[in-house]
Amino acid sequence: MPRTGGVYSPPAGTKGTPNTTIQSVPYNSFVDDLTADANAARPVTAGGTGATSASGARTALGTDDAGNITTGTFNDARLPLTQSGKVFTSSTFLKGSASRWWGFIDNTDILRGALGYDPALAGLFMNLHDATGTFVTGLSLRQNGAITWGGNTVWHAGNDGAGSGLDADLLDANDSSFYRNASNINAGTMDDARLPITQAGKVFTTSALLKGTVSRWWGFVDNSDILRGSVGYNPTTSTIFLNLHDGAGAFVTGLALSQAGSIAWGGNTVWHSGNDGTGSGLDADRLRSLLPDFNVNPNTVPTRGGSSEIQAAYVYNPATGVTFGSDGNIYGGTFWGAAGGLYNWLNANKAGVYTASTRDELNFPIGHTVLVSTSNSYDRNVAVTLYLNGTAYYSPTVSGTALSGTWRSRGNFTGQGYAFERVS
Incomplete structure (x- = not known):
């Protein structure tokens, strides 16, 4: 009879009953069953190996899987001489x-x-x-x-470091030629004794100062070392000098700028907007680029003549546009017309007296009065166009040439006609 879950149970009907005869068939079957079970591989659950061979027993018991070995330590002789790579999770020592x-x-x-x-x-x-x-x-x-x-x-x-004997090919990634190039020196201050007396031009990106309690100078020399120019400061007089020298180095002339505010060129006062004007003594050749002139010439400054007169072709005021002309007329732009002048404006706009004798005169002065014989009726001060009529009359009807200007009725007289006055 097979085991159930590895547990053996006798066949049914094999147990004897007291005071009864044992049957040979059931008994023999039971003995055969015990024999078969004893000769079969005992299950692991029953304390056996579950196999009838050593390899089968190792498989059944799991001893052929090193992963099932959870205790103890392998004997060193059991470890192979040749192994694949390993990962050690703790320190490994050679002792x-x-x-x-x-x-x-x-x-x-x-x-x-x-x-x-x-x-x-x-x-x-x-x-x-x-x-x-x-x-x-x-x-x-x-x-x-x-x-x-x-x-x-x-x-x-x-x-x-020092004394180590280290012989480097590079220092800070640079070879020795880098450190022999003065352009690569970017820190510290060069000792004055290392600077040459003669140098090429330099560009200073910060102020360059000459220090001392006595005069200090910047000089300019030619190829023969002759001083041709100099810029200096005298602390005693608080003055800056810009001097020029001749081919022998001798001083010729110069500009002196004093802290007190004066400027002199060759010992002569230099004029500027701070010291010119009244009382300055400035003697100019021109005034606003114009030369003085006693005569009546354009683009000149008028001056007084021998009789203290001011001679000029005309005098013009740009602020008002008024011009006093040499012809005695006063021209005023927006005041009296662009070209007519005050004289002509007065002639054109003020009452005048006609003194001519032209029979057919058409242009009478303002204020002139004529008598018009007409049967027409006009209101006072009405404007009417007047015409020449024959050799002796003026008429409001078209009979001849019209008179110039505007004429207004100034009233009727005895029913015979009207008096008309020119108003413009």
Whole structure:
């Protein structure tokens, strides 16, 4: 009878009943069942291996899966000499009183690299080997602080500097030619003794000062070192000088700017808007670019003649537009017409007396009165156009040539006609 869940149960009907005869068939079946169970592989749940062979037992018990080994420690002899890569989650040590090494070999088992510690030398070593396994070179880290590569000292921040013996090809990424180029000096101040007496032109981006309690000068010399010009300051007189010198270096003339406000050129006062004007003594050749002239000439400044008169073709006031003309007329633009002048305006706009004798005169002065014989009726002061009529009359009807200007009726007389006055 098969086991259920690994548990054996006798076949039904095999148990005996007291005071009864044991039946041979059930009994024999029970014995055969026990025999079969005893010869079959005992299940793991019943304390067996679940198999009839060693490999089957290892499989059934899980002993062929290293993942099922959760306790104890493998004997070192059980570990293979050749293993694939591993990840160690804690520190790994090489133990011993003699040198111990981690080695790196190629596929032909030739040592190509090694990392080791020698307790006698108190140093770590990283070595490189050639294709035959022969040592070539290596890095040595000593407990006393020394570092060597191939037997040569390795430099670092703790052993470089003065007296270290370090022979660098570059300094701050620059070779020695960089530091022999003065253009690359960008800090500190050059000692005055290092500056040459003769220099090429310079561009100063900040103020350049001459310091001292006595006069100080900027000079300008020619190729023969002859002084031709100079700019200086005298602290005693508080004056700046700009001087010119001749071919022998002798002073010729100069401009002096005094802190008191005066300016002199060659010892002569220089005029400006702060010291010219009345009482200044300035003797100008021109006034507003115009020359003085006693005569009546254009673009000149009129001056008094021998009799204290001012001679000019006309006098013009640009503010009012009024011109006093040489013809005695006064011209006033918007006042009296652009071209007519005061005289002509008075003639044209004020009452005048006609003194001529032309029979057929058409243009009478303003204020002139004529008598018009007409049977027409006109209101007082009405404007009427008048015409010549024959050789003796004026008429309001078209009979001849019209008179110039505007004429207004000034009243009727005895029913015979009207008096008309020219008003413009």
